[in-house]
Amino acid sequence: xxxxxxxxxxxxxxxxxxxxxxxLEFSRRLFHLHPEFHITCFIPSVGAxxxxxxxxxxxxxPTITSIFLTPITIEDHVADPAILALQxxxxxxxxxxxxxxxxxxxxxxxxxxxxxxxxxxNGALDxxxxxxxxxxxxxxxxxxxxxxxxxxxxxxxxxxxxxxxxQEAIVIPGCVPILSKDLPLxxxxxxxxxxxxxxxxxxxxxxxxxVFMNTFLELEPGAIRAVQEMVKGxxxxxxxxxxxxxxxxxxxxxxxxxxxxxxxxPKSVLYVSFGSGGTISQDQLNELAFGLELSGQxxxxxxxxxSNLASAAYFGAESKDPLEFLPQGFLERTKKQxxxxxxxxxxxxxxxxxxxxxxxxxxxxxxVLECVVQGVPVIAWPLFAEQSLNAAFLTDDLxxxxxxxxxQSGLAEREEIAKxxxxxxxxxxxxxxxxxxxxxxxxxxxxxxxxGSSTKTLSEVATSLRCF
Ligand code: UDP
Numbered sequence: 001x002x003x004x005x006x007x008x009x010x011x012x013x014x015x016x017x018x019x020x021x022x023x024l025e026f027s028r029r030l031f032h033l034h035p036e037f038h039i040t041c042f043i044p045s046v047g048a049x050x051x052x053x054x055x056x057x058x059x060x061x062p063t064i065t066s067i068f069l070t071p072i073t074i075e076d077h078v079a080d081p082a083i084l085a086l087q088x089x090x091x092x093x094x095x096x097x098x099x100x101x102x103x104x105x106x107x108x109x110x111x112x113x114x115x116x117x118x119x120x121x122n123g124a125l126d127x128x129x130x131x132x133x134x135x136x137x138x139x140x141x142x143x144x145x146x147x148x149x150x151x152x153x154x155x156x157x158x159x160x161x162x163x164x165x166x167q168e169a170i171v172i173p174g175c176v177p178i179l180s181k182d183l184p185l186x187x188x189x190x191x192x193x194x195x196x197x198x199x200x201x202x203x204x205x206x207x208x209x210x211v212f213m214n215t216f217l218e219l220e221p222g223a224i225r226a227v228q229e230m231v232k233g234x235x236x237x238x239x240x241x242x243x244x245x246x247x248x249x250x251x252x253x254x255x256x257x258x259x260x261x262x263x264x265x266p267k268s269v270l271y272v273s274f275g276s277g278g279t280i281s282q283d284q285l286n287e288l289a290f291g292l293e294l295s296g297q298x299x300x301x302x303x304x305x306x307s308n309l310a311s312a313a314y315f316g317a318e319s320k321d322p323l324e325f326l327p328q329g330f331l332e333r334t335k336k337q338x339x340x341x342x343x344x345x346x347x348x349x350x351x352x353x354x355x356x357x358x359x360x361x362x363x364x365x366x367x368v369l370e371c372v373v374q375g376v377p378v379i380a381w382p383l384f385a386e387q388s389l390n391a392a393f394l395t396d397d398l399x400x401x402x403x404x405x406x407x408q409s410g411l412a413e414r415e416e417i418a419k420x421x422x423x424x425x426x427x428x429x430x431x432x433x434x435x436x437x438x439x440x441x442x443x444x445x446x447x448x449x450x451x452g453s454s455t456k457t458l459s460e461v462a463t464s465l466r467c468f
Pocket of ligand 1: 018245273274275276277278302343344345346347348363364365366367368370
């Protein structure tokens, strides 16, 4: 078959590198297992497409075609984590006319069977009906988050009730009980735009034929079952993970990190990173520095310039040298104990390195899955989005993480940090945690084997696409 005769799948990510990679890694996996499909990806972008996105697209097989849509501009872009999701959705909404045009044109020249959209590109779902396509949302996150989306109307009533005790635990169906402070950021202010946006988005999950989530049966059995019960067959829900990026060491820090790790003892190093854009305040940066030093444990720390906005680095490049913000003399005093790199490390390779024994993480879902896949236990330090949900899941449900206590002032103080670092790297407790993580690592590998749960799920999807 030439490519136009093959059954086509149209894929719509959201704007920005971090929203492009997960859905394309999923596409790559689908294509790898079922090469009879051709995938065409229409990419919205705010301003010129980032170089990182372009470089990444070069790594895809030729049967995944990608087309950048006409870039849109957004005035008054503010870096506010509370409305990050809304801004991403807005950028997709502004691209809807060109998405529609491209989809129609593709349908006229190829046999398109399905439309798969990123969760923030849910605005494009309506075109599937018009064009008679099967439609799916790709949620690059957990079943716990999907359960929360489906539960959110009911939860809204519970949270709005005046008689509610704010200390009372919240039970998202199928999940470990959590405190309301661990609900995603928009829930911390029920009259905020972010919260209204969350509720609105939750309704969109009823529109498509199916929802894919980046998790696997053995990781979240309770939440997956609960979601299946809540939706009663429409949409179908498909756990297809763990899907993680293949590592790349293209970055300048890559070689330095890995050669340094080569010189360390097995499982002796704590890797410290807050994801692709997370930042902490100057005061917190100081406490973290002193805490790491005090712990006496080896560390590899990805430092970013401090900011009081936790998601500051998601927008715009960092202009300052992050190392300038470290306490005076810190680099000199810790030069035998740790390696500090500015802004970026090759995380996949770092987590896969035999010297890495723990990860102090902001608990973005990709980082969570990468830890699980590599069997690296966690110190959970969530910053924004649904990271605290993930932190609660790791700590209280899976019991593969420790979580520092934050003081009245909102800081994790140096003694507390030193205590959890030692607890994870050097204590009996840490050994038990590590054992549980090792079991998850095996389960994760099994889920994507030929007869694994997630592989079977994708085959089921491929069959419905073929028969459509
Ligand atoms: N990442 C990396 N090096 C870094 C920071 C992040 O390679 O220094 C990668 C990491 O491996 C993961 C992604 O960027 O795949 C971050 O995704 P996650 O969901 O954990 O957090 P987010 O960046 O979305 O907050």
